[in-house]
Amino acid sequence: MSVEDEPPMSFDSEARLMMQDSIRSGHFSNAGAVHTELVSLKLAYNKKTSACVEAVVHALLDELHAKDAAPVTSALGLFQLWLELFKLFDPKQQHKKHKHHLRLIQHAQSYCMADGRERLRRDFQHLLHALYQTDIIEEEAILAWASESPLRDECQQFLDWLQNGDEESDSDSDSPTTRPPA
Numbered sequence: 001m002s003v004e005d006e007p008p009m010s011f012d013s014e015a016r017l018m019m020q021d022s023i024r025s026g027h028f029s030n031a032g033a034v035h036t037e038l039v040s041l042k043l044a045y046n047k048k049t050s051a052c053v054e055a056v057v058h059a060l061l062d063e064l065h066a067k068d069a070a071p072v073t074s075a076l077g078l079f080q081l082w083l084e085l086f087k088l089f090d091p092k093q094q095h096k097k098h099k100h101h102l103r104l105i106q107h108a109q110s111y112c113m114a115d116g117r118e119r120l121r122r123d124f125q126h127l128l129h130a131l132y133q134t135d136i137i138e139e140e141a142i143l144a145w146a147s148e149s150p151l152r153d154e155c156q157q158f159l160d161w162l163q164n165g166d167e168e169s170d171s172d173s174d175s176p177t178t179r180p181p182a
Helices: 011-025 027-045 049-066 071-081 083-089 094-113 118-122 124-133 139-146 153-164
Strands: none
Touching (some): 011 049, 027 049, 027 083, 049 083, 049 094, 049 118, 071 083, 071 124, 094 118, 118 124, 124 139, 139 153
8 A cells, every 4th residue: 555545644643643752752851842743733634722632641641551550650750741741732811721621631531431441440530630730730620520520439539639638738748648548
């Protein structure tokens, strides 16, 4: 089959492939370049910013899914490496930020709900906690998501911690209370 015979790539597959290459190459230190590439793809395919964020989230979760490591440390480490890229996509206006964070959580949830990803679904509260702990998402978005989520039960310990214990951890971010119950 020649290159001309191959079907054209979709935005999703092209963006995800680009992100996977960036992850494997360690381009997290050049988040601006990765952001520029994703925005260029977004414009070429006439997509919204949320499609870029979905590609980032899915590529990072692909990486976590491929590794069979502890979800807390793996997710936290991976999200910290790519924090700058998430921040580049974060809207500046607070009213847009909440909606953006809610969509980000929904992208992660849809990925984890797919067949064959039971471990990620089971560990979803750890993914949420890592996103929260790295300041990629805010508490209000998590609580709004939880009100209608099919993964609420899997995340109940984290949600309880978030609603009740977060005030205590604000005084000492290195304390054991920065982690939800296991």
